Amino acid sequence: xxxxxxxxxxxxxxxxxxxxxxxxxxxxxxxxxxxxxxxxxxxxxxxxxxxxxxxxxxxxxxxxxxxxxxxxxxxxxxxxxxxxxxxxxxxxxxxxxxxxxxxxxxxxxxxxxxxxxxxxxxxxxxxxx
Amino acid sequence: xxxxxxxxxxxxxxxxxxxxxxxxxxxxxxxxxxxxxxxxxxxxxxxxxxxxxxxxxxxxxxxxxxxxxxxxxxxxxxxxxxxxxxxxxxxxxxxxxxxxxxxxxxxxxxxxxxxxxxxxxxxxxxxxxxxxxxxxxxxxxxxxxxxxxxxxxxxxxxxxxxxxxxxxxxxxxxxxxxxxxxxxxxxxxxxxxxxxxxxxxxxxxxxxxxxxxxxxxxxxxxxxxxxxxxxxxxxxxxxxxxxxxxxxxxxxxxxxxxxxxxxxxxxxxxxxxxxxxxxxxxxxxxxxxxxxxxxxxxxxxxxxxxxxxxxxxxxxxxxxxxxxxxxxxxxxxxxxxxxxxxxxxxxxxxxxxxxxxxxxxxxxxxxxxxxxxxxxxxxxxxxxxxxxxxxxxxxxxxxxx
Numbered sequence: 210x211x212x213x214x215x216x217x218x219x220x221x222x223x224x225x226x227x228x229x230x231x232x233x234x235x236x237x238x239x240x241x242x243x244x245x246x247x248x249x250x251x252x253x254x255x256x257x258x259x260x261x262x263x264x265x266x267x268x269x270x271x272x273x274x275x276x277x278x279x280x281x282x283x284x285x286x287x288x289x290x291x292x293x294x295x296x297x298x299x300x301x302x303x304x305x306x307x308x309x310x311x312x313x314x315x316x317x318x319x320x321x322x323x324x325x326x327x328x329x330x331x332x333x334x335x336x337x338x
Numbered sequence: 339x340x341x342x343x344x345x346x347x348x349x350x351x352x353x354x355x356x357x358x359x360x361x362x363x364x365x366x367x368x369x370x371x372x373x374x375x376x377x378x379x380x381x382x383x384x385x386x387x388x389x390x391x392x393x394x395x396x397x398x399x400x401x402x403x404x405x406x407x408x409x410x411x412x413x414x415x416x417x418x419x420x421x422x423x424x425x426x427x428x429x430x431x432x433x434x435x436x437x438x439x440x441x442x443x444x445x446x447x448x449x450x451x452x453x454x455x456x457x458x459x460x461x462x463x464x465x466x467x468x469x470x471x472x473x474x475x476x477x478x479x480x481x482x483x484x485x486x487x488x489x490x491x492x493x494x495x496x497x498x499x500x501x502x503x504x505x506x507x508x509x510x511x512x513x514x515x516x517x518x519x520x521x522x523x524x525x526x527x528x529x530x531x532x533x534x535x536x537x538x539x540x541x542x543x544x545x546x547x548x549x550x551x552x553x554x555x556x557x558x559x560x561x562x563x564x565x566x567x568x569x570x571x572x573x574x575x576x577x578x579x580x581x582x583x584x585x586x587x588x589x590x591x592x593x594x595x596x597x598x599x600x601x602x603x604x605x606x607x608x609x610x611x612x613x614x615x616x617x618x619x620x621x622x623x624x625x626x627x628x629x630x631x632x633x634x635x636x637x638x639x640x641x642x643x644x645x646x647x648x649x650x651x652x653x654x655x656x657x658x659x660x661x662x663x664x665x666x667x668x669x670x671x672x673x674x675x676x677x678x679x680x681x682x683x684x685x686x687x688x689x690x691x692x693x694x695x696x697x698x699x700x701x702x703x704x705x706x707x708x709x710x711x712x713x714x715x716x717x718x719x720x721x722x723x724x725x726x727x728x729x730x731x732x733x734x735x736x737x738x739x
Contacts, residue, residue, distance in 0.1 A: 237475040237597065272604065274488030275548040278464065279480070290485050292599045300599040302476050312496055325478040333479055 221320040221332050224261040225299055236264055236299045264301065265318045268293035268336065271300065273310045291336055293318060303334030314338075339440040343583035344734065345575075346375025346566030347695045352523040352683035355560035356456040360398045361406045363562045364389065364452035367688075368411055371448065371564035376580035381411065383574055384566070385444040387418040390431035390451030391687035396466050398454050407450060416448075424470045425636065426591075426723030427451060428563070428690020429730035433589050435567045445572035451691035452562030463558045467686065470724050472597050484555060486598055486725045487637035488547030493605050494639055495549060498654035502549060506534035507660055508638035509553040509680055515667055516677020518709040521692075523559045523683030554638045559683030563692035584698045587716065588623065588733035590616025598725050607647045610720060613731040614648035617718070621733045625649035628733070629714035630671065630700060632693040634722035635678040644720050645673060648731065672711050675700055690721035690730060697734040 225236035230247035238259070240249050250256040273291040289305035293316060304323070307316065316336040323333050348370025350363050372381065389404040400406070404418035423430040428451035435447040455463045468482040494500055510530050516522040533543040533553045543551045567586070568575050575583070592612035595601050601608070618624060625648060633648075635641035642656040650671060651659050659665055665673040676682045676696040679689060697717035699705050716735045723729060 237472060271599075272489035272493045274485055274492060274550075275545070276480075276482070276485050276488065277544070278461070278482075278484060278546050288480060290479065290481055290489070292489060292604070302479060302481060302597070302599050304479055312492070323479070325480065329478075331474070331478045 221322060222263045223265070223301070223320050223332060223334055225264045226259040227262050229257065229259055234262060234297060234299055236301055264295065264299060265320055266295070268295045268316050268318050270310060270312055270314045270316055270336065272312065273305055293336055301334055303336055305336045307336070307338050340442060341570040342436050342439045342567055342586045343570055344565050344586065344694070344698050345568045345578035345581060345583050346371045346377065347698050348372070348374055348564040349521045349692065349695050350562045351521050352559045352561035352685060352692075354456045356454065358454070360391075360394055360400055360452060360454040361403065361410050363454065363560065364407050364450050364564070365410045367452065367562035367564040368407065368448060368450045371450070371566050374581060375566040375578055377566065381413050383446050384413055384416050384448045386435070386438050386447045387413065387416050388431040388434045388447065388449045389418065389420050390427035390449070390691055391420060391453060392422055392424060392427050393453060393455065393466050393686065396469070397458050397463070423728055424723035425467070425634070425684070425686045426690055426721045426728050426730050427687045428692065429694065429719065429721035429732055430591070430690065432565065432691060432694055432732060433591060433730055435565070436586050436589055439567055439569045445569045445574050447567045448564065449567065449691060450562060450564040451688040453685035453687040454560045455558050455685060456560050460558060475597050483636065483725060484547040484550065487555070487639065488550045490604070490643070490725070491550050491554070491637065491639040492548070494643065497605065500642070500657050502551070503530065503534050504657040504660065505550070505554050505638050506530050508635065508641050509533060511660070511666055512635065512674050512678045512680040515675050515709050516681025518706050519677050519682055520706060522677045522681050523557050523561070524677070524681045528553065550637055550639070556636045556679040556684040559685045561683060561685040561688050561692070563688050563695045565691060565694060565698070582702055582736070584701050585735045585737070586732065587735040588617035588621030589730070590614060590620065591728070591730040592616065594727045596724070596727055605643070607643060607726045607729070609726050609729040610644050610647040610722065610731075613729040614718070614720065617731040617733050621716075621735065623716055623733060628671070628716050628718045630675055630711045630717050631673050632676060632678065632696050632717070632719040633673055634689070634720050635674060635680050636684055636722070638680060640722060641673060641678060644722065648718065648720060667709050667711065675705065675709055675711055690719070693719035693721060694732055694734065697732070701734060701736045
């Protein structure tokens with residue numbers, strides 16, 4: 210038997226979407242374009258799904274906080290969170306892994322697999338220096 | 339549209355009521371409102387019941403809450419629906435009650451909001467509220483409402499020069515009012531020395547979501563509040579002689595983006611401004627006509643930011659008013675006379691109803707000694723859902739506006 214898990218190299222990414230009609234970018238994905246009202250169909254049955262645009266790389270820190278009240282099971286003192294802006298104007302929230310965060314600092318958005326509060330795996334942003 | 343007044347009010351104490359049943363605490367507040375309105379055997383005059391609750395299905399494993407409340411109070415066959423609109427459920431339920439009467443659909447409505455949050459652990463309660471965030475782009479990361487409260491606070495401090503001491507002053511003022519409020523969760527005074535100025539202040543006022551500290555956040559509370567609404571032109575109105583009717587003179591609501599990061603300026607709370615503008619337009623009132631206000635200070639920064647959005651102060655100037663005592667109980671514009679969410683507590687589904695209960699209490703002149711506003715004419719409540727993505731503003735007035 211072939212062990213396919215050996216080939217299970219998943220590309221970690223968080224995607225924005227691009228309106229096929231006017232080209233506006235969105236993150237997270239809406240169901241209709243705010244500019245031209247083009248519909249999106251995630252199933253691709255009625256309308257084609259919109260082009261995915263990988264979101265990562267250089268970004269600027271707009272806001273941050275260090276949260277000490279963490280879910281049960283976390284054996285760390287705090288988690289850092291931030292809101293960043295990418296060079297294409299899109300913004301995202303995510304975790305922050307920087308010793309001394311400062312508003313306005315340049316960061317790099319990486320994507321890693323994490324667990325959410327319910328123990329479910331997801332690919333999400335960690336902003337690093 | 340018909341004019342609508344509040345003719346009865348009821349409230350439980352806010353705090354830890356986890357030994358009780360959700361419907362029982364709602365029933366207790368409802369019973370108080372019926373008593374206050376002078377309704378006893380004639381409960382059948384209530385044609386419609388709206389119940390505000392956010393988490394009964396998650397926290398208490400209970401659904402069909404509105405039907406259950408009606409049955410426990412023997413108010414069948416009143417029509418009954420549950421209104422869930424996050425932490426703004428309460429004011430939304432009042433808005434639905436208003437619409438039902440103003441449109442001519444019914445004459446008398448009972449609105450009851452309640453929440454039993456301490457039935458679960460503190461983290462489970464925080465996680466439940468966080469479920470209103472965007473599942474993929476916010477919630478998954480472990481982001482919570484306090485986390486966004488912290489980020490919002492930092493942005494505000496960096497732009498307007500607000501200090502941690504200013505944040506402490508909001509808490510001190512709210513605790514002074516809450517201490518005198520018989521239904522408040524936290525009836526303990528605090529001083530700026532204890533929570534900020536003392537070198538050991540951090541011991542009792544540690545960071546929760548920097549730069550927000552423990553005293554910058556509301557407690558997790560259980561509780562319920564209830565109102566009886568009646569059409570001014572209804573023949574039934576003449577039976578409500580026990581209390582002075584208080585007019586609902588303005589209601590406005592608005593929504594904003596689900597994801598906070600998608601707002602052009604995350605410090606601008608568009609839904610608050612629009613909700614207030616709609617309420618002012620309906621009542622023909624202006625910010626300077628408002629005698630006092632209940633503003634949704636789940637985080638103390640929100641009292642300041644909301645007071646600017648509704649037009650009480652210029653952007654970045656609310657802290658100056660706070661320092662000068664303008665928003666204190668004896669100031670020109672008292673804010674959070676009940677103690678606010680900060681001291682009175684925040685059982686999410688009950689909060690919006692409780693804020694309007696406070697407006698009525700103040701306008702009737704029935705607030706406890708030491709926290710009664712002098713001769714108020716118009717009060718405003720702002721109930722803030724999500725992190726500002728669904729907001730309801732309500733103005734109540736004495737006399738016929």
